[in-house]
Every structure is written in C-alpha cells, then in structure tokens.
Amino acid sequence: xxxxxxxxxxxxxxxxxxxxxxxxxxxxxxxxxxxxxxxxxxxxxxxxxxxxxxxxxxxxxxxxxxxxxxxxxxxxxxxxxxxxxxxxxxxxxxxxxxxxxxxxxxxxxxxxxxxx
Amino acid sequence: xxxxxxxxxxxxxxxxxxxxxxxxxxxxxxxxxxxxxxxxxxxxxxxxxxxxxxxxxxxxxxxxxxxxxxxxxxxxxxxxxxxxxxxxxxxxxxxxxxxxxxxxxxxxxxx
Numbered sequence: 001x002x003x004x005x006x007x008x009x010x011x012x013x014x015x016x017x018x019x020x021x022x023x024x025x026x027x028x029x030x031x032x033x034x035x036x037x038x039x040x041x042x043x044x045x046x047x048x049x050x051x052x053x054x055x056x057x058x059x060x061x062x063x064x065x066x067x068x069x070x071x072x073x074x075x076x077x078x079x080x081x082x083x084x085x086x087x088x089x090x091x092x093x094x095x096x097x098x099x100x101x102x103x104x105x106x107x108x109x110x111x112x113x114x115x116x
Numbered sequence: 117x118x119x120x121x122x123x124x125x126x127x128x129x130x131x132x133x134x135x136x137x138x139x140x141x142x143x144x145x146x147x148x149x150x151x152x153x154x155x156x157x158x159x160x161x162x163x164x165x166x167x168x169x170x171x172x173x174x175x176x177x178x179x180x181x182x183x184x185x186x187x188x189x190x191x192x193x194x195x196x197x198x199x200x201x202x203x204x205x206x207x208x209x210x211x212x213x214x215x216x217x218x219x220x221x222x223x224x225x226x227x
Contacts, residue, residue, distance in 0.1 A: 032213055043203070043219040044160065093159050097213055104150070105205075105215055107159040 003027055004096050006108035013084055014116055020080045021111045023094030029074035030096035034105065038091045050077040084115040119143065120206050122218035130226050133194050137221050139204030140186045148207035151178055151189045153200045154220065160203055194225045
C-alpha cells in the first residue's frame with residue numbers, strides 16, 4: 001500500500017513552454033501533498049505544501065505564479081512550471097501523507113525536467 | 117544554525133563494516149523523525165521511523181537523543197546494496213506535516 005505515482009517521469013521541453021506534472025496517491029487519500037525540487041548532488045528542497053480544496057502554501061523564495069499548484073481531489077495534485085527556463089531543469093518529486101494515518105510521507109518516483 | 121544537519125560524508129566502508137550516521141535538529145519541539153534512503157536519480161524511500169525508545173529493523177538501528185537533539189542510524193554488516201545517500205528528516209510541529217530534510221550522507225560500500 002501507500003503508493004504515489006508521478007507523471008511524466010521525464011520531460012524535455014523548449015524554453016518558454018509550460019509543463020504540468022501530476023502526482024497521484026494510488027491507494028490512499030491525501031489531504032496534503034508536498035512538492036520538492038532537487039538539483040544534482042543537493043538535498044530535497046520543499047517548494048510548497050498542497051492542500052486539497054485550498055491554496056497551496058509556498059516556501060520562501062518560491063514564486064507561486066511560476067509554479068502553479070492545484071490539488072483538486074484527495075488523490076491528485078498537479079504542479080505546472082510556467083514559462084520554463086533552463087534554470088528550472090531539476091528533479092521534481094511529490095510526496096503525500098495518508099489522511100488519518102501515520103505521519104509517514106510517501107514519495108512519488110519523481111519527474112526529471114530538462115528545459116532546453 | 118540550519119534546521120537539520122547531517123554528517124557531510126561521504127563514507128566509504130568495506131563490506132561487513134558497521135557505519136553510523138548522525139543528524140542534529142534545531143527545533144526542540146519536533147516530534148517525528150525519519151531516516152530515508154535515496155539511490156542515485158531516484159526518489160527517497162522511507163528506511164525507518166525513529167522512535168523515542170530507539171528501534172531496530174534487521175541490520176539497521178535508529179536512535180533518538182532528545183536532550184542533545186540528534187538522531188542516529190547504525191548499519192551493521194554493511195552490504196554492497198546499502199550504497200546510497202541517507203537522508204534524515206524531521207517533521208515540524210504545528211500541524212503543517214512539513215518534513216525538513218538534511219542534506220544527506222552518501223555511503224559507498226566497497227567489496
């Protein structure tokens with residue numbers, strides 16, 4: 001149990017385009033999902049906390065208009081990187097905690113974004 | 117002081133060795149602690165939660181020292197497959213469920 005999926009696993013796009021990444025909890029409901037970014041050989045950096053039915057909470061320094069988060073249901077959150085630039089190239093990972101369950105976070109397999 | 121700090125590593129050990137990682141946290145009110153393992157270009161996977169009384173899972177032992185605000189992970193009889201980056205994580209208090217990660221310690225187990 002406690003499986004989180006992400007789609008796509010890898011995306012290459014041109015500078016200026018927008019990219020949407022989906023995060024799904026497959027066998028549990030999650031009122032809260034988290035979006036992280038990880039640059040090569042660096043630690044996970046929390047970007048935002050995604051709350052079902054309400055606005056996301058962004059970490060300091062993360063542009064909310066650049067990284068649009070939508071959490072429309074208890075099993076789906078999306079991150080859209082708008083007008084992507086090469087510096088947005090990174091590994092984006094989501095995680096989710098089971099609603100009413102233990103406080104363990106389960107991670108999706110990540111999405112590797114390369115902006116040309 | 118950073119919220120969560122880990123041994124910088126890297127650690128290079130021979131097979132069969134015992135290796136220990138430490139991680140300190142700055143928020144004394146933190147309640148939940150975890151060790152994750154991350155393989156190269158993969159997502160973190162939960163290795164084990166850390167309980168107040170300490171806990172063991174096979175070759176892995178996790179301990180919590182609240183007074184000194186650190187958690188540790190001990191790996192006994194290390195295997196080649198233990199090679200990975202080990203991340204400690206601390207959950208913030210206050211209901212946000214936000215996890216704060218250390219930078220990770222890279223372990224390489226050599227034959």
